[in-house]
Amino acid sequence: MFDSCMAKQATIKSIFENISSPEGRYEKIIEFGKNLPKLNEAFKVPEHLVSGCQSQTYLKAFAEDGLIYFEVGSDALISAGLAAILLNVYNGETAETILKCPPKFLDEIGISASLTPSRANGLYSIHLRMKQEALRLLIA
Numbered sequence: 001m002f003d004s005c006m007a008k009q010a011t012i013k014s015i016f017e018n019i020s021s022p023e024g025r026y027e028k029i030i031e032f033g034k035n036l037p038k039l040n041e042a043f044k045v046p047e048h049l050v051s052g053c054q055s056q057t058y059l060k061a062f063a064e065d066g067l068i069y070f071e072v073g074s075d076a077l078i079s080a081g082l083a084a085i086l087l088n089v090y091n092g093e094t095a096e097t098i099l100k101c102p103p104k105f106l107d108e109i110g111i112s113a114s115l116t117p118s119r120a121n122g123l124y125s126i127h128l129r130m131k132q133e134a135l136r137l138l139i140a
């Protein structure tokens with residue numbers, strides 16, 4: 001049922017599978033953050049701010065043809081990278097998939113274990129916000 005989501009998770013897993021050190025994982029996360037498209041300044045408003053992140057992270061969601069798309073921006077490269085990784089998995093998915101396909105790959109590749117508690121909380125907050133936005137767009 002969630003083949004696309006699981007395939008995207010497998011792709012991210014393959015990118016990280018040969019990185020054994022926490023430092024290497026951080027470098028790869030930062031690389032994802034650097035490749036994230038710049039968020040339009042007009043979207044950097046309180047209603048798009050993700051609470052629970054230690055940095056200023058903004059997430060905007062919209063629906064198109066039954067699929068949910070996200071735009072994300074952050075003032076910190078690690079937060080931007082974590083958001084970009086989630087974006088790679090959940091962008092262009094149905095609301096149901098976003099709500100029901102958990103990001104198991106994060107534990108499987110050791111990202112969750114590599115993060116400080118505040119960064120892990122920020123990652124959780126970004127994922128929670130994606131699910132909240134998907135639900136909002138589903139019932140709209």
